[in-house]
Amino acid sequence: MGALYLKEIRSFLSSIIGYVFILIFIITCWLFLWIINDDYNLLNGGISDLIPFYNLAPLILIILIPAITMRSFADERKTGTIELLYTRPISDLSILIAKYLAGVTLVVISLIPTLTFYASMHYLGDPVGVMDHGAAITSFIGLILLGSSFVAIGIFASTITSNQIVAFIFALFLCWFAFSGLSLLGSYATFAGFDGIIRYASLDYHYESIKKGVLILSDIVYFFSIIIFFLFASHNILTAIRK
Numbered sequence: 001m002g003a004l005y006l007k008e009i010r011s012f013l014s015s016i017i018g019y020v021f022i023l024i025f026i027i028t029c030w031l032f033l034w035i036i037n038d039d040y041n042l043l044n045g046g047i048s049d050l051i052p053f054y055n056l057a058p059l060i061l062i063i064l065i066p067a068i069t070m071r072s073f074a075d076e077r078k079t080g081t082i083e084l085l086y087t088r089p090i091s092d093l094s095i096l097i098a099k100y101l102a103g104v105t106l107v108v109i110s111l112i113p114t115l116t117f118y119a120s121m122h123y124l125g126d127p128v129g130v131m132d133h134g135a136a137i138t139s140f141i142g143l144i145l146l147g148s149s150f151v152a153i154g155i156f157a158s159t160i161t162s163n164q165i166v167a168f169i170f171a172l173f174l175c176w177f178a179f180s181g182l183s184l185l186g187s188y189a190t191f192a193g194f195d196g197i198i199r200y201a202s203l204d205y206h207y208e209s210i211k212k213g214v215l216i217l218s219d220i221v222y223f224f225s226i227i228i229f230f231l232f233a234s235h236n237i238l239t240a241i242r243k
Contacts, residue, residue, distance in 0.1 A: 001094040004085075008102030012068070021068050022110045028060050029053065029114060042117070048125030049132060053117055054139045054211055058179060058204075061107070061147050066171035068106060069154025070164045072099045073238070077162035082241070092238045096155070096231060103151040108144060135213030142210030145223040149203060150175050152230040159237040178226070179203040 012018030032040040033053055040052040076082035085095055118136055125131050157171035158164075179202065186199030199205050203226065206219040 001090060001098045004090065004095060004098035005102055008099055009105060012102065012106050017068065018106055021064055021106065022113075025060055025064055025110045026113050029056060029117070032056055033117065042121060048121050048130050050117060050121055050136050050139065051211070053114065054143060057111075057114075057143055058146055058207065061150055062175045062179060063172065065103070065107065065147065065150040066154045066157065066168045066175060069103055069151055069158055069171060070168040072103070072155050072158040073234075074158045074162050074164045074167040077241070078164075092242060093235055096235055096238060100151060100155055100231060103155065104148050107147040107151060111140070111143065111147070132213060135211070138213050138215050139211045141215065142207050142219075145210075145220070146179075146203060146207050149178070149223055149226045149230075152227040152234075153178060156230040156234045156237075159234045159241075179207075 012021075032038065033042045033056065035041075037044065040056045042050070042052055045052065073082065076085065118140075121131050121136075122129055122133075153174045154167075154171040157174060158167040161167050161170070182198050182202035183204045186195045186197075186202070188195075203223075206222045209216060209219050
């Protein structure tokens with residue numbers, strides 16, 4: 001599993017794909033947070049915090065993460081290399097976990113440079129360091145959990161088809177629906193007593209809870225449940241393909 005994990009990391013970082021993902025994420029955040037004069041601009045808020053960044057980042061990741069996960073298994077199935085993987089002394093679960101951890105690693109690598117935003121707001125505060133560091137740190141952890149959930153969803157979408165474009169579109173829809181779609185459905189007040197349950201089931205609900213600066217066990221359990229659910233579904237599909 002370790003060898004496969006390193007192979008996946010090398011395939012990202014030895015090709016243009018990984019660097020394009022990182023650059024697009026960083027440049028897009030930089031433009032909206034520091035250059036473009038809109039609601040996401042950190043300098044327009046008049047408050048030393050990173051809330052605009054944590055509001056913007058999920059919208060970018062919803063698009064970018066499906067783009068890097070679409071080839072995880074779809075490309076393996078299309079080229080036939082998945083059959084080669086099945087002949088190796090490694091279980092389906094190990095293959096799945098290796099590819100998942102590689103995707104999460106790329107997301108974390110992409111988020112590390114954004115710590116410069118944290119340092120910038122720290123020193124731009126009046127007085128220096130006035131920002132809520134606890135909320136900034138917990139929100140960063142929440143963003144990693146959210147990105148990890150998107151990776152699990154993207155890998156699931158990649159297991160059900162051999163077409164990378166189809167995998168990308170399906171993962172994009174699932175990520176959007178899990179993050180924003182359920183919140184929208186719950187806000188329409190058309191499902192009687194189930195509206196609150198629908199909102200609670202959304203990724204956005206628990207992400208917003210973490211952004212308040214408190215890590216609640218129920219929110220952490222929720223994110224890990226989403227990750228395990230989609231990995232379990234992906235594992236079942238891989239097992240069916242092997243048969």
